[in-house]
Amino acid sequence: MKFLTEYRDPELAQSYLEEIRKTVxxxxxxxxxxxxxxxxxxxxxxxxxxxxxxxxxxxxGCPVCVTPLHLIDKAVYLAEEKNVILCSFGDMLRVPGSERxxxxxxxxxxxxxxxxxPLEAVKLAKENPDREVVFFAVGFxxxxxxxxxxxxxxxxxxxxxxxxxxxxxxxxxxxxxxxxDDENVIQGFLAAGHVCTIMGIDAYYPIAEKYQIPIVVTxxxxxxxxxxxxxxxxxxxxxxxxxxxxxxxxxxxxxNLAAQKAIEQVFQIADREWRGIGTIPQSGYEVRPExxxxxxxxxxxxxxxxxxxxxxxxAGQVLKGLKKPFECSQFGKACTPSTPLGAPMVSSEGACAxxxxxxxA
Amino acid sequence: MTQFRMQLNCPLPELDFDVITMGHGSGGVLTNKLLDDVxxxxxxxxxxxxxxxxAQLSLExxxxxxxxxxxxxxxxxxGGNIGDxxxxxxxxxxxxxxxxxxxxxxxxIIEEGLPMTDLWEVLLTIQQCCKQxxxxxxxxxxxxxxxxxxxxxxxxxxxxxxxxxxxxxGINRVQAGDKIIVSGPLANHGMAIMSVREGLEFETEIQxxxxxxxQPVKNLLDEFGSSVHLxxxxxxxxxxxxxxxxxxxxxxxxxxRQVDIPVDEQVAGAxxxxxxxxxYVANEGLFLAIVAEDIYEAALGQLRENGFAxxxxxxxxxxxxxxxxxxxxxxxxxxxxxxxxGEQLPRIC
Numbered sequence: 001m002k003f004l005t006e007y008r009d010p011e012l013a014q015s016y017l018e019e020i021r022k023t024v025x026x027x028x029x030x031x032x033x034x035x036x037x038x039x040x041x042x043x044x045x046x047x048x049x050x051x052x053x054x055x056x057x058x059x060x061g062c063p064v065c066v067t068p069l070h071l072i073d074k075a076v077y078l079a080e081e082k083n084v085i086l087c088s089f090g091d092m093l094r095v096p097g098s099e100r101x102x103x104x105x106x107x108x109x110x111x112x113x114x115x116x117x118p119l120e121a122v123k124l125a126k127e128n129p130d131r132e133v134v135f136f137a138v139g140f141x142x143x144x145x146x147x148x149x150x151x152x153x154x155x156x157x158x159x160x161x162x163x164x165x166x167x168x169x170x171x172x173x174x175x176x177x178x179x180x181d182d183e184n185v186i187q188g189f190l191a192a193g194h195v196c197t198i199m200g201i202d203a204y205y206p207i208a209e210k211y212q213i214p215i216v217v218t219x220x221x222x223x224x225x226x227x228x229x230x231x232x233x234x235x236x237x238x239x240x241x242x243x244x245x246x247x248x249x250x251x252x253x254x255x256n257l258a259a260q261k262a263i264e265q266v267f268q269i270a271d272r273e274w275r276g277i278g279t280i281p282q283s284g285y286e287v288r289p290e291x292x293x294x295x296x297x298x299x300x301x302x303x304x305x306x307x308x309x310x311x312x313x314x315a316g317q318v319l320k321g322l323k324k325p326f327e328c329s330q331f332g333k334a335c336t337p338s339t340p341l342g343a344p345m346v347s348s349e350g351a352c353a354x355x356x357x358x359x360x361a
Numbered sequence: 362m363t364q365f366r367m368q369l370n371c372p373l374p375e376l377d378f379d380v381i382t383m384g385h386g387s388g389g390v391l392t393n394k395l396l397d398d399v400x401x402x403x404x405x406x407x408x409x410x411x412x413x414x415x416a417q418l419s420l421e422x423x424x425x426x427x428x429x430x431x432x433x434x435x436x437x438x439x440g441g442n443i444g445d446x447x448x449x450x451x452x453x454x455x456x457x458x459x460x461x462x463x464x465x466x467x468x469x470i471i472e473e474g475l476p477m478t479d480l481w482e483v484l485l486t487i488q489q490c491c492k493q494x495x496x497x498x499x500x501x502x503x504x505x506x507x508x509x510x511x512x513x514x515x516x517x518x519x520x521x522x523x524x525x526x527x528x529x530x531g532i533n534r535v536q537a538g539d540k541i542i543v544s545g546p547l548a549n550h551g552m553a554i555m556s557v558r559e560g561l562e563f564e565t566e567i568q569x570x571x572x573x574x575x576q577p578v579k580n581l582l583d584e585f586g587s588s589v590h591l592x593x594x595x596x597x598x599x600x601x602x603x604x605x606x607x608x609x610x611x612x613x614x615x616x617x618r619q620v621d622i623p624v625d626e627q628v629a630g631a632x633x634x635x636x637x638x639x640x641y642v643a644n645e646g647l648f649l650a651i652v653a654e655d656i657y658e659a660a661l662g663q664l665r666e667n668g669f670a671x672x673x674x675x676x677x678x679x680x681x682x683x684x685x686x687x688x689x690x691x692x693x694x695x696x697x698x699x700x701x702x703g704e705q706l707p708r709i710c
Contacts (some may be wrong), residue, residue: 013692045694116561130464222692348636358696 001354007221015227018117021051022234028230028236029055029185031321033171034192035062035349038191042358046221054229057185057321058354060174061192063139064091065319067167067276072305073318075136075165079110082300085128087137090114091347097208098307099143101353102136102350108272116166118150120334125154125162136268137164138318141195144168148266151294165296169272171195171205177274178320179211186321189234190218190225191331193247198263200255203245212241219247233327265293275343276316315342318351325352332356373481381475384525386505395503399481403488404467411586416499420462423524425460427451430517432672436479440551440568443516444486445646449573450495450596451520456575457592457648459582462494466614467501483514494573496520525579526584534590537680540657542650543633544577544664545570546623547600551629551642554703562690563634567627572646580667581650585660591651594644598701600675601640603649604686606698615686617676617698641701677687 006012038058041047047056060066076097079086086102093102093114106112107208111131115121118135125133137147147164153163171192178186191204196217208215216237218228228246235242245251263285287295289307309315312330317323325331325344337339337353344350362552376398385393431447448465455462465596467487471480491498556565574594581589600622608615624632624639632639652660657674664672686698 003612008691010692039364043696044690044692046692049692049694222694231405357699359699 004221004332007219007223009132009223012223013226016223017049018225020054020230022064023233023273024051024053026126026163026315027053027055027056027238028233030188030190030232031057031059031186032190032225033059033061034194034220034246035065035227035347035351035354037061037190037192037218037225037353038351039349040222041225042354046222046225050202050229054233056229057324058179058351059321060274060277060319060348061171062168062319062344063169064095065144065343065350066169066276067092067095067138067343067353068100068273068275068295069307070304071165071167072102072184073217073307074302075134075300076102076110077304078104078165078300079109079112082132083136084132084263085111085124086134086136087113087115087124088118089138091349092136094139094340094346095343096218096346119153121163122150122159123154125159126157129161132161132163134300135162135164136155136167138167139175140169140192141199141263142197143257144267145198145262148262151266151291152262153289154294160293162175163294163296163299164287166267168267168285170269170285172207173260173280174274174277175215176211177277177280179207179213179266181320181322182272183320183322186213187289188236189215190228190232191215192216193219193251194248195360196245196251196255198259201243201245201251204348206242207336208241214241215243217245217247217251219250227256228234234307237247239268246301249274259327260361273320276319278316283301310341313342315344315352318344326328369421371381373478374402374570376474376477379411379477380479381473381505382480383422383473383505383507385471386503398479399526400501400503400517402485403484404501410568412674416464416466417659418499419522420521420544422526423564425455425459425524426519427454427612428517430515432512432515433554434512435554435557436483436513438557438569439566441553441571441645442483443514444483445490445571447516447518448487448490449571449645449671451518452496452573452575453594453645453648454609455520455522456573456578457594458524459530459589459592460522460523460524460575461579462496462522462573462575464499464516464521465491465496468502468517469501470515470517471503472503473508475513480514482571483516490573494575497606501506511657522575525582526665527582528589529587530589530592532591532607532610534615535607535651535678535680536699537591537613538607539590539651539678540654541617541676541678542573542605542646542652542661543600543613543621543623543673543675544650544663544669545696546625546628547644547647548628548632548639548642551599551637554643555635556631561635563631563641565627565631567625567631570644574646577664577667577669578648580663581660582662584663585622585652585656587632588591588653588656590653591649593649595647596645597643597645599641600641600647600649601638601686601698602700604698608686610648611678612683614679614682614684615676616679617686618690619688619691621673621675623673638702640698648689664679
């Protein structure tokens with residue numbers, strides 16, 4: 001907890017709040033991109049502390065939420081029909097597919113396992129040479145290096161029974177998609193600190209410039225978030241639109257070059273479908289063709305039909321920041337973490353789950 | 362993981378088997394050998410009616426009776442094993458009824474292939490825990506299941522205890538203004554288990570808090586009697602879940618103050634790393650006491666004098682925001698502490 005408690009210091013937080021109150025003269029709408037930031041904001045009760053002029057909107061930064069329905073269906077199919085050991089992070093298991101979630105498939109006998117690292121899946125593949133092991137590789141740029149390393153390790157070990165079902169999405173194109181939407185109301189961004197730790201900050205300069213919007217790379221602790229909000233509000237009040245880095249203690253401008261190298265070795269950028277949003281050009285990673293043997297999408301040519309989303313679910317509008325979770329007619333009624341209609345309610349990073357779980361007192 | 366295993370201070374008897382086989386559950390020679398040489402060998406002083414189908418007991422006054430099953434994985438973890446959980450868990454269930462535990466039953470469901478040394482170590486732990494807590498194992502059962510049909514070892518214990526004459530504990534006694542006392546830091550047991558769980562091993566000195574709680578409960582009841590309104594041990598689901606159950610059952614609200622909730626630094630760090638909230642992590646040697654406002658400081662003083670140095674008042678019961686637990690965060694924000702929808706799972710990024 002060393003180096004952390006100072007970013008939860010009540011006095012420091014109060015001083016930033018005071019400064020925000022002094023600075024703000026008009027109403028501003030700011031989006032925090034990352035689901036982790038959403039949770040921290042709601043968990044620490046920041047929404048109730050901010051002045052009324054500031055509206056925080058929750059972005060598409062929950063990779064579990066935006067994983068397309070047909071990929072979940074594919075993972076369920078592989079686990080049930082192909083004698084696959086299907087591994088993923090815990091969050092992914094609860095997300096509803098068109099018929100069932102991976103957790104429900106597990107309850108019916110499929111071999112679905114919660115892992116904490118993709119390298120564990122490689123170990124599983126070594127230990128089970130007669131089974132196919134598939135890692136459902138979900139995440140933004142943050143989890144991509146470890147998932148890439150798992151493929152490189154499997155290749156080095158000569159494994160032929162390991163593959164990943166890649167569902168990686170990239171943050172900067174999503175921010176552009178939000179800004180390009182006709183209904184967009186976002187005037188400033190808190191960019192996701194962890195993503196910038198890996199990828200650096202260069203991708204955000206052209207977005208700030210093109211859309212004339214302030215972007216502040218921000219951390220996850222209450223003091224980080226308040227400082228990030230203050231930096232954004234200061235820019236907005238001065239009519240500035242620059243990229244600033246609040247999270248300098250972690251984010252280097254160039255990012256983590258070793259991690260970027262691992263990503264580049266295994267993945268290439270491709271168009272990607274975002275659940276609830278649609279296809280965003282050049283917004284995801286797919287496994288490079290030369291590593292097709294480790295790409296579950298290619299290895300198991302399963303034809304899964306695109307299923308219809310639940311008509312009552314407004315996940316897409318929530319993910320784009322157009323609606324707050326509680327503006328959904330189903331929120332907390334038909335749609336709860338126990339009976340989710342859409343992924344933002346089921347993933348622990350999802351905005352709907354955050355509101356349901358930590359709703360303001 | 363072996364560094365956490367206790368030293369066997371009682372040698373394993375000379376046996377002609379080193380793992381449990383299906384034969385040990387057959388009722389034949391091997392079963393008898395397992396019972397005679399291993400189980401009865403350890404509990405013969407206590408099993409007053411060896412080989413009888415059940416125990417015959419003389420009970421007086423108000424009696425509490427409880428049962429619990431223990432399926433923890435792995436069986437051995439920092440600071441304990443499934444054996445002390447099985448004894449302390451049932452003792453604590455009785456203690457939370459305001460009862461002094463007297464008798465236990467012990468049922469073992471053993472998976473074929475379990476090393477005898479593991480079983481012996483667990484049974485030794487059970488024996489030691491029972492001696493320390495002054496409870497007797499008076500009846501039991503042993504079953505063996507095929508490999509793959511269990512998870513090494515499951516234990517069920519049932520317990521009987523005599524209810525303290527001053528105790529008047531019940532959800533109907535909880536009222537607005539009552540103070541919520543927690544007996545020590547949260548989440549140690551759950552994080553100790555996490556630290557040795559396959560795929561998640563991380564280096565830490567976090568140990569389970571598994572401990573019997575009947576003595577501190579007895580002390581509280583001796584001195585404060587019916588001013589102790591409710592007792593709960595927040596095992597699975599943690600303090601957050603228990604307080605939600607209380608708020609809903611009592612149709613009252615609960616206020617919590619994050620700054621007053623004790624959490625060890627290492628535990629807080631491990632929770633942070635995995636994205637877990639200590640409020641929902643399991644405890645095995647921790648209790649919540651909801652007590653009358655006018656005695657809470659004295660009750661806290663008594664606990665602290667009796668070895669519960671980290672006990673704290675973490676909040677109070679209120680007639681506002683009925684059926685909800687509301688936490689004031691470290692920086693002064695307020696938010697609801699809700700029931701979890703499912704198991705807490707580590708976040709992915």
